[in-house]
Amino acid sequence: MRLERFRPSHSAYCRLRAPRLTQRRRDAAYHHDNVPPQPPQDWTDVDAWDRYLRAQARAAAPRADDILSLRFAPMVLREGGRLWVPGCGVDRGPALYAALGCRVTVTDVSPFAIGWQAALAAQPGTRIARGWKAFTDANQLVPAPGSFVALRQDFTQEQPDGEFDVVINCRAFSQLAPDVQRRAARSFEGRLRPAGHLIVDTLNVQGDERTTLEDSLLDAGFFIPGQEAERWYRDQLAATGIVHAMVLGRPMIPRGDQYPPDEFAACARRDQAILASFRAAYEARVDAAVPEAQRRLADGVTKIAHVLYATG
Numbered sequence: 021m022r023l024e025r026f027r028p029s030h031s032a033y034c035r036l037r038a039p040r041l042t043q044r045r046r047d048a049a050y051h052h053d054n055v056p057p058q059p060p061q062d063w064t065d066v067d068a069w070d071r072y073l074r075a076q077a078r079a080a081a082p083r084a085d086d087i088l089s090l091r092f093a094p095m096v097l098r099e100g101g102r103l104w105v106p107g108c109g110v111d112r113g114p115a116l117y118a119a120l121g122c123r124v125t126v127t128d129v130s131p132f133a134i135g136w137q138a139a140l141a142a143q144p145g146t147r148i149a150r151g152w153k154a155f156t157d158a159n160q161l162v163p164a165p166g167s168f169v170a171l172r173q174d175f176t177q178e179q180p181d182g183e184f185d186v187v188i189n190c191r192a193f194s195q196l197a198p199d200v201q202r203r204a205a206r207s208f209e210g211r212l213r214p215a216g217h218l219i220v221d222t223l224n225v226q227g228d229e230r231t232t233l234e235d236s237l238l239d240a241g242f243f244i245p246g247q248e249a250e251r252w253y254r255d256q257l258a259a260t261g262i263v264h265a266m267v268l269g270r271p272m273i274p275r276g277d278q279y280p281p282d283e284f285a286a287c288a289r290r291d292q293a294i295l296a297s298f299r300a301a302y303e304a305r306v307d308a309a310v311p312e313a314q315r316r317l318a319d320g321v322t323k324i325a326h327v328l329y330a331t332g
């Protein structure tokens with residue numbers, strides 16, 4: 021299995037071969053050399069976000085099936101349809117939630133993103149994403165008039181007015197400094213109604229980074245279903261000292277230089293077995309946590325955080 025995480029990225033490769041580019045020159049390189057745009061290293065650099073998002077927005081409209089933030093639509097509708105999407109960027113999902121009758125608020129520090137989102141939401145669903153009708157039919161979703169508000173705001177400092185049933189933050193959390201994550205988590209918690217849901221959708225967030233992220237949500241008062249079992253598993257795996265990466269929730273040994281090349285297969289087999297030895301106890305902990313999660317989900321008060329860890 022190929023583990024993207026341990027291969028030098030194209031941009032890392034370019035850095036080895038070429039003088040370091042400034043963010044502005046990296047953005048310019050995208051147009052001339054087709055180097056994919058990179059998010060700014062400094063997340064407070066609003067101009068850099070504008071340039072990055074402007075480059076991203078040039079992509080052709082995707083198929084509705086490929087818009088990841090839309091996969092929560094049944095849950096958002098079931099929970100009442102009042103949705104806040106902080107750090108929306110140029111995700112087309114929020115405008116489509118409004119086309120499903122949701123009352124949507126998007127916020128972002130980037131003026132470009134906010135103008136783009138407002139213009140997008142004025143279009144019909146069929147113009148926002150390809151295959152919209154087939155998508156709604158296949159998922160038994162019924163288009164209906166909703167509402168859409170786009171605000172330029174820093175979600176770690178400000179929140180939109182009103183109360184929300186669901187907050188969806190996609191790939192706009194784990195890169196923040198730990199104290200800023202804690203502020204953001206409190207910000208989201210403060211705008212959710214009792215028993216509301218926060219979804220934090222992440223890409224390749226593992227190990228200690230994951231613990232930091234979850235700590236910020238727990239600190240803000242969220243309940244994270246199954247979190248204690250996950251953390252126990254993570255701690256056990258980390259304590260082995262075996263180099264591994266989680267792929268689809270399971271520890272895998274990446275091909276690297278952690279073992280002598282001629283002993284790689286044997287060492288990897290031995291260590292994979294050690295990593296696998298925690299699985300049964302982990303699954304038992306997951307099962308044991310279900311009643312408490314069910315109780316908290318049904319108590320009408322607890323605000324729930326769902327953290328999704330996709331491995332890319």
Ligand SMILES: C[S@@+](CC[C@H](N)C(=O)[O-])C[C@H]1O[C@@H](n2cnc3c(N)ncnc32)[C@H](O)[C@@H]1O
Nearest residue numbers: 069107108109111128129130174175190191192
């Ligand atoms: C990696 S992009 C993800 C965008 C979008 N959610 C998606 O999944 O395509 C991160 C986004 O968060 C925004 N952002 C970063 N820090 C922010 C903050 N403190 N407040 C509001 N938006 C922020 C950036 O402008 C950018 O649009």
